[in-house]
Amino acid sequence: MAFLELVEVTKTYDGKRRAVENVNVAIESGEFFVLVGPSGCGKSTILRLIAGLEPLTSGYVLIDGQVANDWPPHARHLSMVFQNYALYPHLTVEQNMRIVLQAQKVPKEEQIRRCMEAADMLGITDVLHRKPRELSGGQRQRVALGRAIVARTPLCLMDEPLSNLDAKLRTKMRSELRRLQRQLGMTVIYVTHDQTEAMTMADRMMILHAGRPQQIGAPLDIYNHPDTPFVASFIGTPPMNLAEAHVLEHVLLLQNERPIHLMHRSLPKAERVTIGLRPEHIHPAERGEGHVTAKVAHIEWLGNETLVTFELTKRLHWTARWNGQWNMKLGEVASFSFDERALLFFDEHGKRIDLPIRGEEVRLDG
Amino acid sequence: MNERVSPVFPPSPWPGRATQAARRTAVKSWVEGMMYLSPSLLLFGVFLFYPLGRTLYLSMFYTDYQGKPTEFAGVAHFAELFQDGAFWHSVKTTFTFVALTVPTTVAISFGLALLVHEKRKGIGVFRTIFASTMGMSVGVASVIWMLMYNPAVGVINRLLSTAGLAPVSWLLDPDTALYAVAAATVWMNIGFTFLLVLAGLQNIDPSLYESARIAGMGYWRQLRMVTVPLLSPTLFFVATISLIQALQTFGQIDFLTKGGPVDATNVFVYAIYREAFVNYQFGFASAQSIVLFFIIALVTFLQFRFVERKVHYQ
Secondary structure: OOOEEEEEEEEEOOOOOEEEEEEEEEEOOOOEEEEEOOOOOOHHHHHHHHHOOOOOOEEEEEEOOEEOOOOOHHHHOEEEEOOOOOOOOOOOHHHHHHHHHHHOOOOHHHHHHHHHHHHHHHOOHHHOOOOHHHOOHHHHHHHHHHHHHHHOOOEEEEEOOOOOOOHHHHHHHHHHHHHHHHHHOOEEEEEEOOHHHHHHHOOEEEEEEOOEEEEEEOHHHHHHOOOOHHHHHHOOOOOOEEEEEEEEOOEEEEOOOEEEEOOOEOOOOOOEEEEEEOHHHEEEOOOOOOOEEEEEEEEEEOOOEEEEEEEOOOOOEEEEEEEOOOOOOOOOEEEEEEOHHHOEEEOOOOOEEOOOEOOOOOOOOO | OOOOOOOOOOOOOOHHHHHHHHHHHHHHHHHHHHHHHHHHHHHHHHHHHHHHHHHHHHOOEEEOOOOOEEEEOOOHHHHHHHOOHHHHHHHHHHHHHHHHHHHHHHHHHHHHHHHHHOOOOOHHHHHHHHHHHHHOOHHHHHHHHHHHHOOOOOHHHHHHHHOOOOOOOOOOOOOOHHHHHHHHHHHHHHHHHHHHHHHHHHOOOHHHHHHHHHHOOOHHHHHHHHHHHHHHHHHHHHHHHHHHHHHOOOHHHHHHOOOOOOOOOOOHHHHHHHHHHOOOOHHHHHHHHHHHHHHHHHHHHHHHHHHHHHOOOO
16 A cells, blocks of 8 residues: 555646646655656645645545545644745754654653754754754755654655755755665655756656646656656756657658658657657767768867757757767757667657667668 | 945055045045935934934023023923922823833734734735724824713713713723823724734745644644744834834824823823923923933833843844
């Protein structure tokens, strides 16, 4: 039996526009589950519905198999880490952590013991008697985590807890959070808009767009087999290259003007498709190989790799990710080849079309 | 802070010149600063500094009925003041009045703000109603209360008689007059203080309450652990301005009781007014004003010294 289950969960604020629509998911005990999507996609709303901070419009929230729709937040035995940390500015770090336990009438010695333990775990023992305003952003973040730890609830909800930290600290905290979660065996539901965070931290994740769940699965599964063009473009940096195409025998006509020949890949029956290709599947053309030529529209040197953007048509730009430092010039015409097997197809309704793959790599020209 | 710092000059072979140049820059910067300040300095000068200086000056003179100083009195007015029973009576009346109005104003505006802060349908109507006394002048408000307190036709006595109670001459009875004026004053002040407290409440981060709900804190515990500490700067501010306002009460006394009956409502400022513009004792009245000035300064200082410790600034 799943630990937490959402069944047909829908939420509307004004009775018309749905902030969250038809969410179904079962989260297992001990899982690190990430809700990810662009801002305004309803991910925080889902978290608040689970916490009981807001009532559902329809559907069910099941905790341990019991319908928990009407349970008040504290009866759900969970803790929550807020984006702004929600620390009480007038209380010290220790009081901030203990206030949770006081409300639950935990004996005083036990309060102090748990508090010290959590502080030790998080490395904030030195600042226990300081007020939040005297702490750095990273320390505040740890105190917020500490509050979740001392509560010892089986479920912890985190609403973009790392988004107020600088990039370096964020990367560090990602792994630290995961380590803590495993160590404590907590179930975590984690909201973020940052797909890198989702990819690196999640056991499983749900991608949301405009209040609707797009896909649920393990990060790499989703990366390799995105169900919709939205998921394809949302997960991965730089995003997957997408293009509308007409299917003509062995040729794909991109945006009605750029033909691409495929050799090793059978094409879908549909007439109009959206194709997707990850930047890492576009390679520099090798001698004697079929390739596409295009103008270089933009180059970014990242040090160990180079992002090259090609202008296939006026409105269609594709980005390639190449290892090493490539000495290219803007406006120069260059050629590339790509891995045909990696090409993804989506039908008119945005569903992925699965096709058998015939052979090896392919020639194409443009 | 962006402080203007005079430039530091390197040691010069002609030390005299360098200091001269530095002095010139300093003077220039001072003049420039004064020009920015001049509009407010002018207004303060005309309406505050000059009257204050003039009052201090007059407090040391005997005056004629036009307020012109006639004879130097030194500290005679002050000496007389401290032996004057009427003076001490007005001091006592004023502090009773403060004790009646300030805590009530703060408590009621806090209560109303808490009610209106709840998210309910149509709550905006109540917000407007509660704040509306702010838009009413002391004169209008006084007339309303005068009518309500009227022993014969006033709504309060009518309610009393429906309840089978004897009518009370609210403003004419020395035992009730101060309470009656205090009640009217609280009502007048509440509009503004209510808005201040509400603004303070709305400034508290809602996630703090959400966090409290998740932790299982009930309404009263949230009020005690979250709302009151975080609102304390606002409450302190409201208490301070209400206090100063109460010490300076004049309008409603003039409208409702004229300091009577039998000096029962003869608060400080009203006593000063009578001394100056009814008895034409401008020198003596000025001395009282000076004493009032120091009393207000002292009380405000004490309030900051002892109450502010319990305030949590963020």
